Amino acid sequence: MSITDFNCTYNNGAGVNEEIVQKTKLKFPDAYKNWEDMAVLAKEIKNHEDASFCTLPFCHTLEGEALGAVINYGDERIGPRGKDYLTSSIEDLLSISELDFSKGRLAEVLKACSYLRQEGENVALYISGPFTILNLLIDLRYVFKAFKKSPEVMEKILEKLRVELLRFIREAQNMGVNIFSYGDSSGGLNILGPKLSEQIVEMFTYPLLKEAQQIITDDSVMLLCPKTSFALIGTNKAKWKNVELKESMKYDKACVSMIGKAKFLGEMCIKNKNYILKDGVIKSIELI
Template structure:
């Protein structure tokens, strides 16, 4: 067994929108976060502003938790949606939360925005959160760490619930044409969980989830892993690097698009690092073992 190495990230929870973009669009907030047409418009303008090759959705890490009953402060043009009040008093309460209904609420609007952008010919990357990030919307973290330590069977049941929800979200995303999935769980990283719980999370949740994702996604879809997740998989001997030659130097974000159809997973750099270049023209993909 190897050792999990932490990835020093300066982009944690940095999903959001630029105020220069919001001023240009003259949208009303927080209503703009609720409707697919305004979401799509913001995403298009952010793509232009950042000079990127794809559109991104949504602009926060709260849509899954909200769809499970979480209470959200939708914010404004300066600060995006974030958790407001916890609805679970103990970890076991999570097991009684409803499954996500993708036909209503903000999560449905996110998917409509994705479909609209794909119908216009855009590459679309959907941010999908891991269990600890979703739980940040629902419950105080100390209750999760307590049940993880004292009752791993309950923790496994909680992990199973989130595995089902995340897998379904990815399936629904593919139905509307999303071709890039960004998976991250910064609230469940090594610097927060520690080595022991990080290893257990990989074995109980991350690896089983990604093996299922690998089976269900199409060849036209690629999953961009947060490097923290990548290093957790490598450090527990659940994955290994596989280099793919792209023929010329290019931005990492562009390389991820070029890799669609050649690999299911990449994750050597945070996709929010817009200036990262592959000077040797080689991208490191991830092969699950």
């Protein structure tokens, strides 16, 4: 088998609907930084989209910032994005600090998740993959060079990121998150190519998800970016399983209904909430 790419129609740019901005009267970019505003914004976006869950954070820069990247927080039209790299030396990444869940935006996001769950909301948390994180810490050109010239260094860096993401998942689980969304937009087949994509599944993605599978309780589910799903399927690390829903259903509602019935889903982007599963079947992903 070989990896099939998924044509993503969404980008990583954040941004808030003007109607929501006017209704909440939140100030930006402050609303991206403190848990009270995050909770208000997440709930209002959920209601505006008629979604089945709140989603946090509003970007894919959270882990990178917590590891040292400098972030431009943007405004209501353009959300947080990378501003300055942490380093230009791949070896420097071996000594980056651990994620600290007690301070900064990382702590605020977790507080918002906890609050929303206490309010009875289903909460989906974005978890970024290694290349999305690295792309904030260092120019990816150095990363690609390192895979060829210093593969042992890259292996150690990926292992460090894997450990940190698993710590993040555990902490988020403890804070009440019941839907995890994992993706790596900067690490798709169209960017890495077939050989490196397969290598990343072996070195990182599959080991990460095998352990995450043990962390995620029966009260939670993980939604995989289809690019990740197809990479796992294409390397024989996972298989699809059809699960009957008994009726046609919006994708987001179907995902919530699968909590406790599957560990992983991933046939559709989490952002495509209104996609209708007309045949009343959703595909779960079973790791091999």
